[in-house]
Amino acid sequence: MWNLTLDKVFASAQAALDGLIFDGARIMVGGFGFAGLPEDLIDALAKTNAQRLTIIICDAGGNGAVLEKLFENRQVSKLVTSYIGSDDIISARFLCGEFEVEFVPQGTLAEAIRCGGAGIPAFYTKTGVHTVVASGKEHKLFAGIEYIMEPAIKADIALIHAETADNEGNLTYKKTSRNFNPIMATAATHTIVEVEKLVATGEIDPDNVHTPGIYVDRIIQSIIPKHIEHLKVRNF
Amino acid sequence: MSKIYPNAAAALAGLPQDGMTIMSGGFGLCGIPENLIVALRDSGAKNLTVISNNAGVDGFGLGLLLESKQTKKMISSYVGENKEFERQFLSGELELEFNPQGTLAERIRAGGAGIPGFYTKTGVGTLVADGKEHKDFDGVTYVLETALQADISLVKAWKADEEGNLIYRKTARNFNPMMATAGKITIVEVEEIVACGELDADNIHTPGIYVDRIVCGSFEKRIENRTIRAKEMA
Amino acid sequence: MAWTRDQLAARAAKELRDGFYVNLGIGIPTLVANHIPEGVKVTLQSENGMLGMGPYPFEDEIDPDLINAGKQTISELPHSSYFSSSDSFAMIRGGHINLSILGAMEVSQNGDLANWMVPGKMVKGMGGAMDLVAGVRRCVVVMDHCSKDGRSKVLKKCELPLTGVRVVDLIITDLGVFEVDKVGNAPLRLIELADGISVEEIAAKTQADFVVDLK
Numbered sequence: 001m002w003n004l005t006l007d008k009v010f011a012s013a014q015a016a017l018d019g020l021i022f023d024g025a026r027i028m029v030g031g032f033g034f035a036g037l038p039e040d041l042i043d044a045l046a047k048t049n050a051q052r053l054t055i056i057i058c059d060a061g062g063n064g065a066v067l068e069k070l071f072e073n074r075q076v077s078k079l080v081t082s083y084i085g086s087d088d089i090i091s092a093r094f095l096c097g098e099f100e101v102e103f104v105p106q107g108t109l110a111e112a113i114r115c116g117g118a119g120i121p122a123f124y125t126k127t128g129v130h131t132v133v134a135s136g137k138e139h140k141l142f143a144g145i146e147y148i149m150e151p152a153i154k155a156d157i158a159l160i161h162a163e164t165a166d167n168e169g170n171l172t173y174k175k176t177s178r179n180f181n182p183i184m185a186t187a188a189t190h191t192i193v194e195v196e197k198l199v200a201t202g203e204i205d206p207d208n209v210h211t212p213g214i215y216v217d218r219i220i221q222s223i224i225p226k227h228i229e230h231l232k233v234r235n236f
Numbered sequence: 237m238s239k240i241y242p243n244a245a246a247a248l249a250g251l252p253q254d255g256m257t258i259m260s261g262g263f264g265l266c267g268i269p270e271n272l273i274v275a276l277r278d279s280g281a282k283n284l285t286v287i288s289n290n291a292g293v294d295g296f297g298l299g300l301l302l303e304s305k306q307t308k309k310m311i312s313s314y315v316g317e318n319k320e321f322e323r324q325f326l327s328g329e330l331e332l333e334f335n336p337q338g339t340l341a342e343r344i345r346a347g348g349a350g351i352p353g354f355y356t357k358t359g360v361g362t363l364v365a366d367g368k369e370h371k372d373f374d375g376v377t378y379v380l381e382t383a384l385q386a387d388i389s390l391v392k393a394w395k396a397d398e399e400g401n402l403i404y405r406k407t408a409r410n411f412n413p414m415m416a417t418a419g420k421i422t423i424v425e426v427e428e429i430v431a432c433g434e435l436d437a438d439n440i441h442t443p444g445i446y447v448d449r450i451v452c453g454s455f456e457k458r459i460e461n462r463t464i465r466a467k468e469m470a
Numbered sequence: 471m472a473w474t475r476d477q478l479a480a481r482a483a484k485e486l487r488d489g490f491y492v493n494l495g496i497g498i499p500t501l502v503a504n505h506i507p508e509g510v511k512v513t514l515q516s517e518n519g520m521l522g523m524g525p526y527p528f529e530d531e532i533d534p535d536l537i538n539a540g541k542q543t544i545s546e547l548p549h550s551s552y553f554s555s556s557d558s559f560a561m562i563r564g565g566h567i568n569l570s571i572l573g574a575m576e577v578s579q580n581g582d583l584a585n586w587m588v589p590g591k592m593v594k595g596m597g598g599a600m601d602l603v604a605g606v607r608r609c610v611v612v613m614d615h616c617s618k619d620g621r622s623k624v625l626k627k628c629e630l631p632l633t634g635v636r637v638v639d640l641i642i643t644d645l646g647v648f649e650v651d652k653v654g655n656a657p658l659r660l661i662e663l664a665d666g667i668s669v670e671e672i673a674a675k676t677q678a679d680f681v682v683d684l685k
Contacts, residue, residue, distance in 0.1 A: 032518040032555070033541035035534065058555065059597070062541060085594025086541065095593070106517065107559030107601030114556040115354070120342070121373035123354040125563060126604040130635035133600060142352035142382070151373075163535075174438060175552050177535040179519050182554045207406060208439040210554075226534035229541040232526040237489065350563030350605055399522075399549035417564060433548030440551035443521045445491050445513065445566050 008169050009198065009219045013044035016192045016218040020157055021050045028113065028184040029057040029067070030160035033086060036177030038161040039066045039224040040194045045159065046070050052077040056113070056155055058106060058180045059083040060090040062229040074098065080153070082106035086229070105133060108150050110183055115152035117186025117215075122151050158188035161222065162211070165195040166202070169216030170209040178210065185215040194222035239400050239450045240429060244275035247423050247449045251388060252281035255308075259344065259386035259415040260288040260298060264317070264460050267408030268297045269392040269425050271453045276390065277301055283308040287344070287384055289337060289411055291315040296458055302330070311384070313337035317460070336364060339381050341414060346383035348417025348446070353382050389419025392455075393442065396426040397433070400447030401440045409441065416446045423449040472615075472644040473664045480505040481642050481662075482571050482612045486512050493517065493562070493602060495572030496540040498612050502571055513549070515567055517598040519558045522550030539598065559598070563605040570606040572599065574613045574638075576628040579678035581638040581652040583611065584630035596633060603634035615643035615675050622677040624648065624658070645672055648680060659683040 010016040021027075027045070031037030046069035053076050060081060061067040068089045070076050078100045084091050094101055104112070105127050115123055124147040128134050138149040160181040162171040171193060173181055185191045193216055241247035252258075258276065262268030273292075277300045286307050292298035301307045302320045309331035315321050324330035335343065336358045346354055355378035359365045369380040391412045394405035402424060404412060416422050429452050473481065479501035486492065486502075488510045494500050503525070506512050514523040516538045523538060524545035531545055538544045553561075561567065576584040583603055586596040603609055616622055624641065641648040647662035657679035660672060669682055 033537060035518070035537050035541075059595070081595060083595035083597040085592075091594065101593075101595075103595045105596050105600035106555070106598040107563055107605070110555040110559045111349075111351070111563075118342075120354050120356060121376075121378055122371075123346070123351050125351060125601075127563065127601045129604070131600065131632045133596075140353070145352075147352055172438070173552075175533065175535040175546070176516070176518050176520050176537050178438075178552055179555045183556045205439075207403070207409075207441075208436075210438075228532070228534045228543055229537070230543070231532065232542045232544070233529050233532065234526040235528075345560070348564045348566075349560035350565060351560075397549065401549060401551050417560070417566070431548075437522075437546055437550045438552050440553075443551040443553065443561075444549065445515075445521055445561065 008216060009167065013040045013194065013220050014047065016220045017041070017044050017048060020190050021045065021048050023051045025050060025157060026054045026056065026155040028155040028158040028188055029055060030179065030181035030184050031061065032058050032176065032179035033062050033229050034065060034227040036161045036173065036179050036181050037061055037065065038159045038194050040220065040222045041159040041192060042066045042070065043224065046073055046075070049073065049075065051075055054078040054080065056080040056153060058109065060087040062086050063088055065227070078102065080104060082109050109153070110180065112150055112153040113180070113183045113187045116154035117183065120152055122149050124149055153187065155188040156190065158184040158191040160185055160191065160193045162193050162195050164197045164199055164204060165193060165216070165219045166199050166204055168201050169213030169219060170204050171195070171211040171216065172204055172208065173210050182211045185211045190217045191215055192218040194220050196222055238398070239447060240398065241449050241451050244271040244425060244451050244453060245278065247451045248272065248275045248279055251421060252276055252279040254281055255283045256281060256387040257285040257287065259389040259419055260286060261391045261410065261412035261415050262288065262290070262297070263407065263410035264290055265293065265297055265458050267392050267404070267410050267412055268292070269390040270297065270455050271451070272390040272423060272425050273297060273300060277304055277306065282306045285309040285311065287311040287386060289313050289340060291318045291321045293317050293460070294320050309333065311335060311340070313340050334364070341411060343381055343384040344411065344414040344418050347385040348414060351383060353380050355380055384418065386419040387421070389415045389422040391416045391422060391424040393424050393426045395428045395430055395435065396424060396447070396450045397430050397435050399432050400424070400444030400450060401435055402426070402442040402447065403435055403439065404441050413442050416442045421448050422446055423451070425451045425453045427455065428452065471664065471666045476501060478612050478642060478644060481647065482610060483507065485569060485571070485610050485640065486510055490568040491515055491566065493567050493570045493606065495570070497573045499571040499573060500540065515561070517558050517562065517602070519553050519555055520550065522547045524550070559601050562601050565605060565607060567606045569608045569610065570602045571610045571612060572602065574611045574623065576623050576625055576630050577611050577638050577641050578625050578628045579658050579680070581636040581650045582628045583633045583638050584628040585633050587631045589631065599633050603637040608639050609637050610640045610642065611638050612642045615645040622675055624676045624678045626678050645675065657681055661685045
């Protein structure tokens with residue numbers, strides 16, 4: 001009776017991107033540094049050779065990250081991000097004027113994407129008031145304090161990374177690899193997720209689903225191993 | 237300093253003042269902070285503005301505060317199950333501000349998230365949008381809604397650890413997590429208090445930073461509409 | 471003798487109070503975690519989605535999914551929780567974090583802060599800095615008093631692009647500590663000197679107006 005025929009699981013990253021990527025597309029990419037970075041999907045995106053992409057991402061990953069391939073291929077015309085300092089190659093190409101960067105404060109970026117998925121076209125925040133971030137934006141007083149209006153951010157595609165998916169597309173994330181992934185999942189026309197574990201529907205406790213499957217269109221098994229940017233240990 | 241209090245009365249002692257704004261979690265009677273509401277009633281504080289999705293039923297939940305005439309104003313999305321509520325509203329004793337449910341949820345979240353205002357399409361062209369600022373985005377009209385905050389948030393959760401980290405159970409979650417963030421003081425009642433580390437860190441629904449006081453209690457968990465289906469014959 | 475990095479961190483740690491939720495910036499501020507006073511319980515928030523950040527992990531605990539805002543591997547504690555970035559910044563923007571300790575390139579005498587961009591030289595982005603200073607309840611800056619080329623970083627008015635306006639409460643440098651009037655027009659108040667540092671030396675290296683009010 002509850003027969004759901006739509007199969008969201010695809011055989012490979014390439015297959016999952018097939019038919020969805022186009023020149024000029026706006027693509028959200030999850031991750032904070034290397035944590036939760038959808039490396040399989042980025043690798044496949046680099047192989048599509050789609051051009052003039054707008055990439056929306058928290059930061060530019062880290063040195064050696066597969067994200068660099070998109071810039072080496074000159075596929076990116078605009079980057080919307082809070083920080084590019086973590087990658088020398090991407091920073092250098094930006095300073096050479098190879099692509100445009102729109103810097104957005106990280107919290108504003110997170111909230112704007114959340115609003116993009118939540119049907120809220122704009123919200124007010126105190127972040128960035130009286131800084132360059134506020135220029136050209138509408139200002140408003142609430143209880144005597146000044147705020148600026150920030151617009152929602154949406155995309156054509158969201159590429160995200162999760163720990164576990166079931167056949168429904170219900171997702172769970174692990175620790176600090178959650179970050180922008182759940183928010184981006186809601187804010188794009190098509191959401192593609194790479195996961196470490198695929199489980200049968202019903203195995204994830206419903207109270208602990210981090211992203212309900214309604215937001216997820218395509219799922220693939222991730223095979224690229226995880227990376228660490230700055231390994232620090234203690235001995236005692 | 238421990239966040240744990242021995243009972244609801246102790247957790248509220250000295251806090252409620254006349255004229256305060258109180259948020260109370262729950263959807264219908266599901267996930268309501270039953271004992272904290274009774275303690276609020278017993279405190280005697282009056283002229284309260286109460287923000288809650290619904291108004292309880294006669295004799296239970298927020299209905300108690302209506303009977304004792306402690307509520308001056310309610311901000312809710314639906315109050316149809318309460319005869320006393322209807323009577324007080326029609327006689328002018330009770331002020332009422334209707335908010336669409338999604339707008340109410342978002343206003344409370346905004347109150348805890350430092351967002352004083354946001355735009356939504358909900359209610360545009362209806363009574364809900366009267367007197368509010370409108371703006372067009374991509375040719376579509378939206379209305380500006382403002383954040384809600386409370387002096388005290390009364391929250392019901394399933395389990396808490398000593399830090400105040402909370403988990404909710406099924407549809408008893410509803411408005412509780414947002415309200416936990418939007419109160420100057422947040423008091424939570426739970427069915428069980430566990431040691432720190434027992435709750436899976438990846439599945440904490442409300443981090444303890446938002447929780448000031450915790451009470452363990454027992455709950456009637458009254459059901460508003462008990463509907464069942466018959467088992468199939470073997 | 472000017473304070474060392476470690477001494478700066480120890481001085482900043484004196485701003486912690488029992489029960490505080492604290493965000494520590496990258497660089498010297500992360501060292502504050504090593505100086506949390508005995509009996510003072512502090513929960514560290516990491517803006518990439520974690521409350522209850524632990525120390526660096528043991529070798530066998532290393533987890534690529536567990537990093538701090540500086541992308542370093544860390545560990546968790548029994549009371550830790552994880553959440554999304556929008557929840558993280560809702561927590562920050564919503565005023566739930568008691569204290570932010572962060573570095574700066576320039577601070578002005580009325581509490582303006584510049585710490586994210588040097589036009590033409592360093593354009594890396596602001597990350598979470600603007601949200602932090604706009605949202606937290608108290609902001610403490612820890613920095614060198616002068617830049618590498620000898621110029622004062624404690625100014626009448628910031629020249630670099632701002633991170634926030636009238637956001638800094640306390641300035642701790644390797645030479646001393648200033649309190650800031652974030653609301654009115656009073657000058658900075660010099661309340662402490664590093665060992666062996668004189669008021670004259672501070673005056674020579676501070677462009678901002680200040681009065682001496684040693685505690």
